Amino acid sequence: MSTFFSTFTPNPITSKPFLHHTHTHTHHPFTIKCNLTASPPLPAAVHTFWKWFSDQKVVSSKSPAKPGTVPEGLGLVAQRDIARNEVVLEVPKRFWINSDTVSGSDIGRVCDGLKPWISVALFLIREKLRGEDEGSSWKNYVNILPQSTDSTIFWSEEELSEIEGTQLLSTTLSVKEYVKNEFLQVQAQVILPNKQLFPFPVTLDDFIWAFGILRSRAFSRLRGQNLVLIPMADLINHSPSITTEDYAYEIKGAGLFSRDQIFSLRSPIPVKSGEQVLIQYDLNKSNAELALDYGFIESTPDRNTYTLTLQISDSDPFFDDKLDIAEANGTKEVQYFDITLGQPLPPKMLPYLRLVALGGTDAFLLESIFRNAVWDHLELPVSRDNEEVICQVVRGACKSALSSYRTTIEEDEKLIEGGNMDPRLAIAVGIRAGEKKVLQHIDGIFKEREMELNEYEYYQERRLRDLGLVGEQGDIIFWEPK
Numbered sequence: 001m002s003t004f005f006s007t008f009t010p011n012p013i014t015s016k017p018f019l020h021h022t023h024t025h026t027h028h029p030f031t032i033k034c035n036l037t038a039s040p041p042l043p044a045a046v047h048t049f050w051k052w053f054s055d056q057k058v059v060s061s062k063s064p065a066k067p068g069t070v071p072e073g074l075g076l077v078a079q080r081d082i083a084r085n086e087v088v089l090e091v092p093k094r095f096w097i098n099s100d101t102v103s104g105s106d107i108g109r110v111c112d113g114l115k116p117w118i119s120v121a122l123f124l125i126r127e128k129l130r131g132e133d134e135g136s137s138w139k140n141y142v143n144i145l146p147q148s149t150d151s152t153i154f155w156s157e158e159e160l161s162e163i164e165g166t167q168l169l170s171t172t173l174s175v176k177e178y179v180k181n182e183f184l185q186v187q188a189q190v191i192l193p194n195k196q197l198f199p200f201p202v203t204l205d206d207f208i209w210a211f212g213i214l215r216s217r218a219f220s221r222l223r224g225q226n227l228v229l230i231p232m233a234d235l236i237n238h239s240p241s242i243t244t245e246d247y248a249y250e251i252k253g254a255g256l257f258s259r260d261q262i263f264s265l266r267s268p269i270p271v272k273s274g275e276q277v278l279i280q281y282d283l284n285k286s287n288a289e290l291a292l293d294y295g296f297i298e299s300t301p302d303r304n305t306y307t308l309t310l311q312i313s314d315s316d317p318f319f320d321d322k323l324d325i326a327e328a329n330g331t332k333e334v335q336y337f338d339i340t341l342g343q344p345l346p347p348k349m350l351p352y353l354r355l356v357a358l359g360g361t362d363a364f365l366l367e368s369i370f371r372n373a374v375w376d377h378l379e380l381p382v383s384r385d386n387e388e389v390i391c392q393v394v395r396g397a398c399k400s401a402l403s404s405y406r407t408t409i410e411e412d413e414k415l416i417e418g419g420n421m422d423p424r425l426a427i428a429v430g431i432r433a434g435e436k437k438v439l440q441h442i443d444g445i446f447k448e449r450e451m452e453l454n455e456y457e458y459y460q461e462r463r464l465r466d467l468g469l470v471g472e473q474g475d476i477i478f479w480e481p482k
């Protein structure tokens, strides 16, 4: 029954762009206040970084914000009151790190043709591992990067066992596998053959570190820049209570007489002196994506999602017709549907399910004369049998997925209420509870549909009505014999 349905996450590396990373994670629903006088001392590396940026005139004692030690690791702390939309920091292009930076560097020649993220990863690793005395100013930046974040890519096996049964676990394992394969390739093709450029051992852990850094702090959605690290600007932390993504950062011209570009960061809300400047990283990321990319989650219900994978089975006798119809309507042989807690199903999901389940006496709809109209028919219930099958299959898959978790929602909620959890455990519990809630939500939708099977109007009745053969009360009108 469930051959066309799988509940596993399809696509470990989503095409969504990288963005922003940490050491500790605490989930703060409101703006985090950070009083500089009360905060722990800044690591020496941050002072060195600040001096470098001051010497280079990127910042000064009058800058609106400075690096500070905050609950999320490092952050940007206001030095004075900052107004809404006020520029907090401007970083000229020569301090950005992207694949062009790598091309112009000592390793540019050997990184030619690599994927941008891989060349930047090699650049970061080399800057991290090379000697302090080698005179590279990038070291000032790399030395303030964290060793790891709470992203699931850094979790131990024991920590990962807390997300057993979740889609996040399978995504995390696939991502790690992907990074490992990329590492083995670049190790063989670039690192080992160029001992003079990489005179130190580079390990898979170094590569995972660089991947985690990029995933958590590279800016995206910028004009002409798909993957770029902006030193200092990447100290900005995320606030769940900021719900606008507008104007937090942009790339612009450096001034009327300059052809240079600068990265400009604004505060989306007013900030008092001593408080942390925060932005919204991405309103569209699910908790699983936040956990994987940055190592935190939000308690906002609509961050909880579950990806259903539906598929037209290649052993289906109508495979070719079904695929033709699916593709003509913007869906594929294997189609992913992201379902969000409390939200209606994605609009194409029911028609797609009906198409996949179509057979028996409904199969005539697959004939080519119906080709232009078939999707419209699939938007509404086709037949009782067809509708019943999709309810049963989806509910069966939800039940089976729900049985693969080690804990119940109630057990998870008790832990959440108790509070005081280790940050990674809090992520694990939030994720597994969230996924189960979405599965229950999906099951609830199809349970309701199952109970309404007798009330739906199906294809044949609609057809008769369109032909004027159904009376007001739904009774079928027969011709009076003459």
Ligand SMILES: C[S@@+](CC[C@H](N)C(=O)[O-])C[C@H]1O[C@@H](n2cnc3c(N)ncnc32)[C@H](O)[C@@H]1O
Binding pocket: 020, 021, 022, 023, 024, 025, 026, 027, 028, 072, 073, 074, 075, 144, 145, 146, 149, 150, 216, 217, 234, 235, 236, 237, 238, 239, 240, 293, 294, 295, 296
């Ligand atoms: C762009 S970096 C920000 C600077 C970072 N805090 C540091 O110490 O370098 C993003 C990382 O900061 C941390 N972070 C940002 N916002 C957070 C939040 N609201 N809760 C927990 N950690 C957060 C996460 O580790 C995330 O991966």
